[in-house]
Amino acid sequence: MATNNVDFEKKQAEAMEIKxxxxxxxxxxxxxxxxxxxxLGIIAWFLLALIPSVSTIxxxxxxxxxTFISELENGLISDIYTSIFRVLxxxxxxxxxxxxxxxxxxxxxxxxxxxxxxxxxxRTIPPIALIPLVIVAFGVGxxxxxxxxxxATFLVMVVSIYQGVRNVDPTLIKxxxxxxxxxxxxxxxxxxxxxxxxxxxxxxxxxxxxxTTLVAAEMTGASKGLGNMIMEAGTFFRMDQVxxxxxxxxxxxxxxxxxxxxLEKKLAGWQEVSK
Amino acid sequence: xxxEIMPKINIRNLSKIYxxxxxxxxxxxxxxxxxxxxEFICVVGPSGCGKSxxxxxxxxxxxxxxxxxxxxxAEIIKPGKERGVVFQQYALFPWKTVLKNVExxxxxxxxxxxxxxxxxxxxxxxxxxxxxxxxxxKELSGGMRQRVxxxxxxxxxxxxxxxxxPFGALDAQTRAQLQEELLHIWDTKKxxxxxxxxxxxxxxxxxxxxxxxxxxxxxxxxxIDVDIPYPRNQETKLSERFSEIKNDIWSKVxxxxxxxxx
Ligand SMILES: Nc1ncnc2c1ncn2[C@@H]1O[C@H](COP(=O)(O)OP(=O)(O)O)[C@@H](O)[C@H]1O
Ligand SMILES: [Mg+2]
Numbered sequence: 001m002a003t004n005n006v007d008f009e010k011k012q013a014e015a016m017e018i019k020x021x022x023x024x025x026x027x028x029x030x031x032x033x034x035x036x037x038x039x040l041g042i043i044a045w046f047l048l049a050l051i052p053s054v055s056t057i058x059x060x061x062x063x064x065x066x067t068f069i070s071e072l073e074n075g076l077i078s079d080i081y082t083s084i085f086r087v088l089x090x091x092x093x094x095x096x097x098x099x100x101x102x103x104x105x106x107x108x109x110x111x112x113x114x115x116x117x118x119x120x121x122x123r124t125i126p127p128i129a130l131i132p133l134v135i136v137a138f139g140v141g142x143x144x145x146x147x148x149x150x151x152a153t154f155l156v157m158v159v160s161i162y163q164g165v166r167n168v169d170p171t172l173i174k175x176x177x178x179x180x181x182x183x184x185x186x187x188x189x190x191x192x193x194x195x196x197x198x199x200x201x202x203x204x205x206x207x208x209x210x211x212t213t214l215v216a217a218e219m220t221g222a223s224k225g226l227g228n229m230i231m232e233a234g235t236f237f238r239m240d241q242v243x244x245x246x247x248x249x250x251x252x253x254x255x256x257x258x259x260x261x262x263l264e265k266k267l268a269g270w271q272e273v274s275k
Numbered sequence: 276x277x278x279e280i281m282p283k284i285n286i287r288n289l290s291k292i293y294x295x296x297x298x299x300x301x302x303x304x305x306x307x308x309x310x311x312x313x314e315f316i317c318v319v320g321p322s323g324c325g326k327s328x329x330x331x332x333x334x335x336x337x338x339x340x341x342x343x344x345x346x347x348x349a350e351i352i353k354p355g356k357e358r359g360v361v362f363q364q365y366a367l368f369p370w371k372t373v374l375k376n377v378e379x380x381x382x383x384x385x386x387x388x389x390x391x392x393x394x395x396x397x398x399x400x401x402x403x404x405x406x407x408x409x410x411x412x413k414e415l416s417g418g419m420r421q422r423v424x425x426x427x428x429x430x431x432x433x434x435x436x437x438x439x440x441p442f443g444a445l446d447a448q449t450r451a452q453l454q455e456e457l458l459h460i461w462d463t464k465k466x467x468x469x470x471x472x473x474x475x476x477x478x479x480x481x482x483x484x485x486x487x488x489x490x491x492x493x494x495x496x497x498x499i500d501v502d503i504p505y506p507r508n509q510e511t512k513l514s515e516r517f518s519e520i521k522n523d524i525w526s527k528v529x530x531x532x533x534x535x536x537x
Contacts, residue, residue: 174336175366178354179380179431189379193370270370272413 059240064247067240080248082224083214086142090149091210095203097150098157102202105158106165106195107187119158127152127209128216135221145217145225152213157202164198165191197268204260211253281348282309283435283467284333289342291328302328304492306342312434315461315468317482319475319528321535325493326471330437333469334360346435356384359433363440365420367412373399373423374408380431391430398426401460418449422456429460435467442477454480455508462505475528479521480507487527490535499524 042061049060059067068076105112127148134151138144168191176190218227226245233241291303302325310316318326331337332344335354344351346358359380367376374395381391399405402422412420421441428436442450454477461468472478478485482501489496503516511517 171362171364171366172368175362178334178360180356180383185383270411270413272369
């Protein structure tokens, strides 16, 4: 008997499917728009570089590609590698520390009361302001860069993940409890998966913050890295190299962000899309 | 008296006082109620009269202030797998598929994979959703979600099912379907049902006994027997006896609504 009743709702579900297909159509439109926008941007850039007074600062895209190729033979790869290594090390350290602290804060009221004011306070300080302190403490080597990125990413991520833990729907906890879940089950089967989307949001914010902090840190003194490359090129007035550095920083940051978004779609696709 | 059958749930002098921000709230005041095994009980009453509080205490999700609440002669102090709950907001785990949601109770209780899959599929079949076993809750309509929630509660094989306005958020047509499905499952699986609703029609259609609760402080005002034979379906609502009982309950509940308004 139940089967008959479900028929009607199956139709509804099919209607939902059709709507989804329409959505994916508009997504294709969106992609075309991105390409058009990209093309327009590059054309505008070309035109801008034609103006004599501007062209000394803004290199035109063709020269930029030439610079890119010549720099590739000139240690660019190792600059990119160094920067990415610093970002990922600092970021991963931040993540590994932020996750347990955020969960402890969400789970234990006393721990939350003790830590929250400090985290809120340090969060208002731009991590770049810490650089002189860190240099004194760690010197100017690799560990200093990683330490600054660690602090920056940790603060961003701990807040976002903690929010996720706090936002777990209490009825889900009740539902698990009446099905026989103990505290451990509730933590691993409900709290962790429910906060997972927030962890990914934290990761996204953390990566963005790691990347911006890195460049700032490298500009204050480093022997390698994209930030350092920009600084050095600046002092020699090699604007093509400066622009190349800027463009590379943008592209790498963009790719990292898209990777996390892709992960989110794969791993947290169960989320109800609101709005 | 000595030979009286032991009630499945026995509530004696139960009171519940919340410490609210603006002082104490007496949610339940000296509630007494016996529910027999396999009985279908509906609770009606104005909102805020303590229906959910009563259900949560029976579920073991809320502490009582005084009195005694026993299931199978044992004091209820925490949730137990012999008492299942269906919530109004479905409370499905959005990251689990329909099948994983339904078998979750068995998994928590250490039932092997093969066995829990079979049992879960049996109940999914009962609510007509076998095809959706691998779908995620977000892909389902409200009615389907509540079917999953019902299947999930039944799959854990509790003796007692506690339902807090489970159909309250559904449209009239879906609600009518689910009412009949629930009666069908109750009939085949023989469970004790404690069902809260604000819909008097629903209460009379489903229940053997309708408990009317009075407005603050929450207590039981009257218990009315619904002497209409099962199986019942939507046509039952057309019978004269149904109208009689419904009107009787309505007038009593309405008085309580008015007293809340004052
Ligand atoms: N956690 C709580 N803290 C304080 N007061 C509460 C709490 N839960 C319920 N109440 C109060 O207890 C009374 C009964 O609530 P409830 O059982 O939810 O009523 P119903 O389900 O009948 O609408 C209401 O006045 C409500 O405001
Ligand atoms: Mg309620």
